Amino acid sequence: MSNGKMVLIDGNSILYRAFFALPLLNNDKGVYTNAVYGFTTMLLKILEEEKPSHLLVAFDAGKTTFRHDTYKEYKGGRQKTPPELSEQFPLVKELLSAFQVPHYELEQYEADDIIGTMSRFGKKEQMDVKVISGDKDLLQLVDDKVDVTLTKKGITTVETYNPQHLEEKYGIKPEQVIDMKALMGDNSDNIPGVPGVGEKTAVKLLTQFGTLENLYTNLDEVSGKKLKEKLENHKDEAFMSKQLVTIERQSPITVKVEDITYNGYDQRKVLELFKDLGFQSLMSRITGSEETVTEEIEDIEVTVVKDVTEDMFTGKDGFVLEMLAENYHYGEVLGFGIANEKGNYFIKAKDAVNSNQFKTWAEDETKEKYVFDAKKTTVALQRYGIKLRGITFDLLLASYLINPSENNHDIPSISHRMNEQDIAFDEEVYGKGVKQKVPELDVLSQHVLRKADKLKRLREPMMEQLQQNEQLSLYEELELPLAVILGEMEHYGVQLDVDRLSKMGEELKERLAKIETDIFALAGQSFNINSPKQLGEILFEKLHLPVIKKTKTGYSTSADVLEQLKDKHEIVANILLYRQLGKLQSTYIEGLLKVVDQKDNRIHTMFNQALTQTGRLSSTDPNLQNIPIRLEEGRKIRQAFIPTHKDWVIFAGDYSQIELRVLAHIAGDEKLISAFRNNMDIHTKTAMDVFNVEESDVTSDMRRQAKAVNFGIVYGISDYGLSQSLGISRKEAQMFIDKYFESFPGVKQYMDNVVQQAKQTGYVTTIMNRRRYLPEITSRNFNRRSFAERTAMNTPIQGSAADIIKKAMIDLARRLKEEHFEAKMLLQVHDELIIEAPKHEIEQLQKVVSEVMEHAVDLQVPLQVDYSYGDTWYDAK
Incomplete structure (x- = not known):
């Protein structure tokens, strides 16, 4: 009879696996989180499926262990842990504390030894023990009471071993795992083993001789002269390797079975940490036993209107378009809420869109509307042939500019942040996931009108905050007009063949x-x-x-x-x-x-305007910014994007090296500025300085490496990141970075200054005053602090480039309208604007696009635009 279930997790192994299996994600504070995210998904799965009564995560304590006394080269040759991973170890420990999961490490011992010892304690207590790791060494712990689960592919696919499965898979018993590892060695831990003996040979030998000791006692019986010689010549290494791979099950751990009892976690603490880490998608998986306590919210007075009349509107109306679907191009509109001095009105979707009075009000420029998400609201109304005008306040955009690091910008979340608590969260009203449904009319209308009322109430404090932050012009002249332009682009879409x-x-x-x-x-x-x-x-x-x-x-x-x-x-x-x-x-x-x-046959992507901390637009459903074009076959996919009409073409205007030009401007580096003013190829110039050669001696490979360094600097790349992209050692990568800073001292000075400024103010800004907050920049944790420093260096560059192309889009939309072009803007892809136009407009369009994009802002260096056009997006290259 089992006395509970003990789960032991190899913390280092799972974190490593998660880091290399998942793309390099970072949260809105600029901290890398991919390994923590992967670890968390596995932890949640374990808690849901295993329901452990006892739980422990074991970590390695340091680089030196008792095994180094036996073999100094143990784990030698291992590459230094990338900083992008090492900065996640403190985070995962923070996460475990939030989950109230015990974790433990012991000087001179490894996580394996802690797990081996604790599994022995668990067996003694007649518990079922499960070990979770990515390391095959732990298979030696398998027995009738201990299962070992190994991650197979990344961390999502796992395989669980009991004695039967181990024998089926490898043809050996658990106690033979040590001997198998002793013979074959382990490159990753620098365990020598016997050279030339792989897994198959080791298993064959153990099937015949049972143990390493018995093998060497009966060495004459080994068939194959070469193999016998290798075994003879490397006997010492084999026995030493056995010593190294044997897990110490008597390690002097101070933690006892009762110390790792698991009683569940505090839901609020975990949700708080998930929010901080940006793990939105995991929030819905948190189902603690604790009920969410929501105070009873008193009803407000709402009139459900069937016949819309003119006197319902005041010209300063909080206006909410309510739908549950994330894709608002196709989602069903549930209804509209209008809140003003006269009252709170709820109108069902069909009653509103069939009303002339509603349409007249919506399209009247002089009637001010306060909305949440101007883009979504305009796009959804355009489906009914209604062109919304007169938006003077967008709560989503205001919240995004004030709090760019927040993940939740829905009306209830913003209200709660502004201490307006009398509103329920959407999931409390609609449910979530498969349980989501539309409530009765009285509940629906109450919730929608409470939202509309918040638009009215929150406008003033939000506008005051924008003014204090010196962000009013960023909001009024850039983001708000852009929302309408993006809405028009999305609604129009792009033709697909x-x-x-x-x-x-x-x-x-x-x-x-x-x-x-x-x-x-x-x-x-x-x-x-x-x-x-x-x-x-x-x-x-x-x-x-x-x-x-x-x-x-x-x-x-x-x-x-x-x-x-x-x-x-x-x-x-x-x-x-x-x-x-x-x-x-x-x-x-x-x-x-x-x-x-x-x-x-049109594609209607959605541009996310309030998502990235740098201010960059992103694109979803589908993501048209991500079609891989390095491969010719990928580029050819763009052949399927065609103009709407015959005798029209696709036109592309593309900023050339905008981020490097922004860097030259912000840093004020004379050499960089001079190179751009003299129209030099910047990658060639960098190669000349970094490799100390004349222009004529710069090879294509040198230019390629210089290009990687240039863009690496912009993105705050580490020596690890640069070494990965160039396929060179980290030492060489660091040498390139150092040489770059020697060559462009102004850039180095800028990097130092911007970090100091961020430490004093807590944020960095773009040329248009977009802010990015960096609370970690004064952290005592070295890894967190250094990541925040890198973010401080690159955000003003990336963010300013984003501001510039947004400004160009607004200026271009105005010029196309003023000069009565038929041409239409279709897409924005990174630094490129995609337009469709009749052929007879192309000559004039070239002039206007160049003029607008090159003069969107005044910098110390010229902005340069390359343009091209053709029958498809592919041909516009």
Whole structure:
């Protein structure tokens, strides 16, 4: 009979796995969170599925352990932990404290030893023990009371081992795991083992001899002269390796079984931390036993209106368009709320849109409207042929500019932040997930009108705050007019040639089938190309390619590994291409065909205006800013984006190196400014300075590396990040960064000054006074502080570039209207504006676009715009 369930988690291993499995995410404070996010998803899964009575997360205490006394080179040669990961260790411990999960580390010992010792305690207490790790070494703990779950692919796929499964999978018993590891060694821990003995040979030997000791007693019976020699010559290494891989189950831990009893977590603390970390998607998974206490909110007086009349409006109306769907291009409008001095009116959607009085009011420029999300409101109304005018206040945009690091900008969240508590959160009214539903009319109208009332009440304090922050012109002259322009662009959409895209999909499928055949021919057999395990066996065991990197579960076949092997065998380039084309097919071709509007074959993306901390626009449903164009096949997807009319073309105006020009302006670096003023190629100029060569001696490779350094500086890249992008050592990468700062001292001075300024004020600003708050910049935690410093350096550059293109969009929209162009703005993609226009307007359009974009702001260096046009977006290059 079990006395409870003990779960032991290998903290270091899971964090490492999560870091390398997930893209480098960072939260709105600029702190990297990808490893913590991955760890949290696994922790939630464990709590939901295992329901442990006892729980412990074990960590390594430091670099030196008792194993170093046996072998000084233990774990030698390991690359230093990237700063992007090391800064997440304190965060994960903070997370565990919020979850009230005990965690423990012990000087001179590893997490494995803590787990091994604690699992022994658990067995003694007749508990079921589950160990969770990414490290195969822990399989030696498997027995009838201890299961070991290993992460297989990243952290999402796991495999659980009991004695039976271990024997089925590896053909050995748990006690033989140590001997197997002793024979085969472990590259990642620098455990030598016996050279040339891999997993298969080790298992074969143990099947025959049972133990390492018995193997060496009966060495004469080993078949194969070479193998016998290797075993003889490396006997000492084998026995030392056994010592190194053996988990110490008697480690002097001070924590006892009763200390790791798990009684659940405080829901509020966890939600608070999730909000801080930006884990919006995980919030809905938190289901503590604690009930959410909401105070009873008194009803307000609401009139449900069927026949709209003129005297309902005052010209200073809080106006809410309510819908539950996130995609407002297609979502159902539930109704409208109008709050003003005369009263609170709720109008059902069909009653409003069929009313001339409502339409007249909505389209009257002189009637002021206070709204939440001007873009969404205008787009949704345009579906009914109503052009909303007269928006003078947008609560979403005001909140975003004042609190760019906040994740929740819905009306109830903003109200609560402003100490207006008399409003329920949406999920309390509508439910969430599959349980979401529209309530009765009286509940719905109360909630909608409470929102409309908040628009009226919050306008004044929010505008005052913007004024105090010197952000009124940013709000009134940039973000608010842009919201309407973006709304028009979204509603208009962009034409998709569905037939051409479908045909591309078919061609790509044929191409993939052909590449697959080629890969199988080169491999001499068919296998699952998408299985890293099977691919690893083909590349490294069958084709004998050099092993670049091993993971805990076998050979690494990651993109960076394959890139290094490209010249070693023809199969590798084919595999890389197969992966890239497969992603294009599933994510982009099939993805676009799923979201195209069936009625008009147009794509209506949504531009997120109140999301990024830098002020950059992003695009969703679908993301048109992310179509991969480095690969010709990816670029060709743009052939499916065509003009609406015959004899029209797609025109693209693209800022050339805008972030580097902004850097030159903000930093005031004379060499950078001079290079841009003299129209020099900036990457060549950087290569000349970094490599100390004349312009004529700059090779294409030097220019490529200089380009990576240039953009790396802009994005606050670390030596680790630069080494990854250039495929060089971190030492070389750091040397490049140092040389860059020597060459451009003004940039170094700017970087130092902006960090100091951020430490004094707590924020940095763009050239248009957009703010980004950096509370971590004075943190005592080195990693958090240094990340905030990097963010302080690059945000003014990226944010100013975002401000400039937004200003250009507003100026261009005005010019197109004033000069009666038929041309229409379709998309904004990073530093590029995409327009469609009749051919006869192109000559004039070139002049206007260049003029507008190059003079959007005055900098110390000229802004340069490249433009092109063609029959499709692809041809406009």
